[in-house]
Amino acid sequence: MTTSRRSWSEPGLRPQLMTLMDTVFPGVAQVIERARALGAAWEDVTTPFVTSAGGEPVSQVSVMGFAMVLDGTPTEVGCLHAVCTHPAHRRQGHYASAMRAALAFCDGRYPAQLLCTAQPEIYEPFGFRVVDEHKVIAEAAPRLDRRALRPFRLADAEDHAVFQRLARRRAPVSARLGITGPAEVFVINELDRPLFYAEDLDAIVSMEIVGDVLCLHDIVAAELPPLDEILRRLPAPVRRVELYACPDTVGMAGTAEPHVFVDGDDAVGGAGAVRLMVRGRFPEGPLMLPRPFRC
Numbered sequence: 001m002t003t004s005r006r007s008w009s010e011p012g013l014r015p016q017l018m019t020l021m022d023t024v025f026p027g028v029a030q031v032i033e034r035a036r037a038l039g040a041a042w043e044d045v046t047t048p049f050v051t052s053a054g055g056e057p058v059s060q061v062s063v064m065g066f067a068m069v070l071d072g073t074p075t076e077v078g079c080l081h082a083v084c085t086h087p088a089h090r091r092q093g094h095y096a097s098a099m100r101a102a103l104a105f106c107d108g109r110y111p112a113q114l115l116c117t118a119q120p121e122i123y124e125p126f127g128f129r130v131v132d133e134h135k136v137i138a139e140a141a142p143r144l145d146r147r148a149l150r151p152f153r154l155a156d157a158e159d160h161a162v163f164q165r166l167a168r169r170r171a172p173v174s175a176r177l178g179i180t181g182p183a184e185v186f187v188i189n190e191l192d193r194p195l196f197y198a199e200d201l202d203a204i205v206s207m208e209i210v211g212d213v214l215c216l217h218d219i220v221a222a223e224l225p226p227l228d229e230i231l232r233r234l235p236a237p238v239r240r241v242e243l244y245a246c247p248d249t250v251g252m253a254g255t256a257e258p259h260v261f262v263d264g265d266d267a268v269g270g271a272g273a274v275r276l277m278v279r280g281r282f283p284e285g286p287l288m289l290p291r292p293f294r295c
Contacts, residue, residue: 008043024084040187059085059094078110112280134286138254142237149196174246256286
């Protein structure tokens with residue numbers, strides 16, 4: 001068994017890692033390839049730590065740097081993701097070896113690390129702790145005008161150009177816990193989810209309307225519009241807003257309610273309740289890691 005920091009540029013390694021990940025997370029390779037075709041290349045933003053047995057990768061832990069704002073301070077945070085071990089090689093110490101190598105890389109580079117998982121118990125021995133997350137709920141008075149949001153498709157060339165322009169200079173949705181990149185993660189997570197664009201606000205909105213409830217996940221804009229301006233541009237009036245992020249920069253006063261992402265609501269990964277875990281310094285109090293950056 002050998003464990004080392006690897007590079008996606010190594011000859012032959014990419015197909016091996018993609019096969020490993022797709023074995024553990026069926027369908028992830030297709031999502032990564034679709035995003036790559038749009039210029040959102042997975043290998044450009046992540047560093048794999050790989051344990052090999054018999055010359056083949058059997059376990060990996062990947063690390064990418066998240067550009068974040070934590071309690072008002074711009075901070076780069078290490079995100080651990082794509083953690084997987086081939087089913088035939090589990091319980092042999094391969095994962096633990098890859099995790100130790102990844103955390104040794106993170107220490108001294110990032111003041112905090114985070115991950116999302118349905119199996120928090122396997123990360124607790126490495127110093128990770130579960131952070132309870134909260135969505136924010138507020139009542140909304142129905143009000144519309146004629147400047148409606150339009151559907152936005154990352155796979156459309158013109159829309160993707162708009163996204164790239166805004167992603168390069170996007171404002172964080174929160175000053176308590178806000179994320180501005182990497183943009184590749186947003187593309188991979190939101191490629192098949194409903195997005196909308198307000199031409200006059202020059203803002204991309206990740207959201208769903210369920211009955212008369214607006215579920216708001218993220219806003220990509222150089223200057224964040226007030227929540228009221230988004231409400232005015234909805235295709236139909238809503239009576240309640242549920243914000244799956246911290247509310248401090250969108251002008252939303254509401255009630256924090258505990259929320260746990262489950263199954264298909266999380267990024268590609270295991271089933272069940274998906275918890276945010278952190279290691280190191282992190283904001284306290286009600287917060288939420290937005291869906292587009294859960295990996």
